[in-house]
Amino acid sequence: MRADRLVLRDASDVLADAGLTASITVRDLGSGRELALDPDAAYPLASVVKLPLALAILRAAREGDVDLGEPVPIDPSNRTPGLTGLCRFEHPTSVAVEDLLYLAMCASDDTAADALFRLQSPARVTEVLRALGIAEITVRHSIQDLHETLAARLEPDELPQALALAIQASTRGGGHLIPQLDVTHANSGTSRAVVDLLDRIWQDPALGDEREPVRRLLGMNLMRHRLAPDLESDDAAWFSKTGTFLHLRHEVGVLEHADGARIAIAVLSESSVPARVQPGAEQALGFAARLLHDHVRATRVAR
Numbered sequence: 305m306r307a308d309r310l311v312l313r314d315a316s317d318v319l320a321d322a323g324l325t326a327s328i329t330v331r332d333l334g335s336g337r338e339l340a341l342d343p344d345a346a347y348p349l350a351s352v353v354k355l356p357l358a359l360a361i362l363r364a365a366r367e368g369d370v371d372l373g374e375p376v377p378i379d380p381s382n383r384t385p386g387l388t389g390l391c392r393f394e395h396p397t398s399v400a401v402e403d404l405l406y407l408a409m410c411a412s413d414d415t416a417a418d419a420l421f422r423l424q425s426p427a428r429v430t431e432v433l434r435a436l437g438i439a440e441i442t443v444r445h446s447i448q449d450l451h452e453t454l455a456a457r458l459e460p461d462e463l464p465q466a467l468a469l470a471i472q473a474s475t476r477g478g479g480h481l482i483p484q485l486d487v488t489h490a491n492s493g494t495s496r497a498v499v500d501l502l503d504r505i506w507q508d509p510a511l512g513d514e515r516e517p518v519r520r521l522l523g524m525n526l527m528r529h530r531l532a533p534d535l536e537s538d539d540a541a542w543f544s545k546t547g548t549f550l551h552l553r554h555e556v557g558v559l560e561h562a563d564g565a566r567i568a569i570a571v572l573s574e575s576s577v578p579a580r581v582q583p584g585a586e587q588a589l590g591f592a593a594r595l596l597h598d599h600v601r602a603t604r605v606a607r
Contacts, residue, residue, distance in 0.1 A: 311599045312341050315592040319573070322588035324553075326573035329495040330596040333506055333558070333566040337603055339596045343496035346440070346487040347572040350450070350547035352554050353429075353443055353491040354408050354417050356501065358521060360429040361405060361420050362514040372402040376419050384448045389413030409521040409545065414447040421446045426491070436504055436511075440497035444490065450549060498556045498570035506558055506566060519543055522557055530555045531571065534590035535597065539563075551575045553585060559597065567600060569593055 319326050327347060329340040364370040375398035378390050385391060388411045390399070399407070399416070401423065407416035421429075429443040504511060505518050522543035528536075530553065536542045544557030556570040571593050575585050 315595045322585045323577040327495040329499045331568045346492045348490040350549035352547035360424040360432040384414040384418045385451045386414035390415035410524045417447045441493035495570035499568045502568040534594040
């Protein structure tokens with residue numbers, strides 16, 4: 305069997321060739337065996353923040369503070385910019401809390417997520433994480449705040465300018481001239497902390513009634529272009545959440561194998577290429593995640 309360092313080197317080379325910097329953590333939830341590439345580097349989470357948000361909403365529902373069946377009014381004049389779901393609605397409507405969870409998690413609907421943030425504030429979501437012992441994920445703002453960037457004020461044909469700024473304006477220690485990309489101001493986390501959260505969602509009895517609904521939502525995710533092509537098969541189901549914003553490309557989840565193996569994977573990345581559409585980057589992320597996954601799984605089989 306190849307040494308861990310050689311697998312990590314191959315993954316790093318694939319990512320570098322695609323213009324990517326990434327933090328990847330892969331963990332066998334049964335054995336605890338872990339293989340990771342820069343796992344403690346903090347990244348802005350983009351839509352991955354909807355995972356702890358969903359957990360906080362479901363915990364509030366269990367405690368009686370939120371009614372999953374309660375209709376929430378949605379006003380299009382106050383919608384969050386986005387490509388899916390309620391972000392595209394032109395007329396007022398109302399949507400039940402549980403259906404907002406579906407839209408936010410499975411269609412990555414930003415307007416739905418912000419409606420949920422009005423029920424459980426970013427500070428409250430962070431409190432839930434701390435109660436679970438997750439110290440390296442911090443939720444500081446709504447999804448709407450992400451769009452208060454240069455990107456929101458440019459026309460579509462000017463987007464490369466925003467991408468170039470996102471790439472070039474970082475500072476040492478995770479700082480950034482765009483506050484939403486500065487890990488000390490943004491919703492931020494590490495790949496290892498995200499895997500810790502997934503580990504608890506899959507295995508921690510303290511989560512009680514929240515575990516199965518979150519797992520079900522992750523299994524219905526419609527955004528399956530990044531890691532799923534390299535991970536899914538008839539014998540392996542991928543439960544996941546993506547996150548994309550400017551030069552950020554993330555995906556996190558758990559791959560459940562038919563033989564009972566459950567492998568948690570978190571990929572957080574940023575691109576140095578000022579282009580919105582980068583199929584090569586998506587392929588590189590999937591390939592790198594697969595390299596680490598296969599090595600961890602081979603270790604399991606060897607035992």
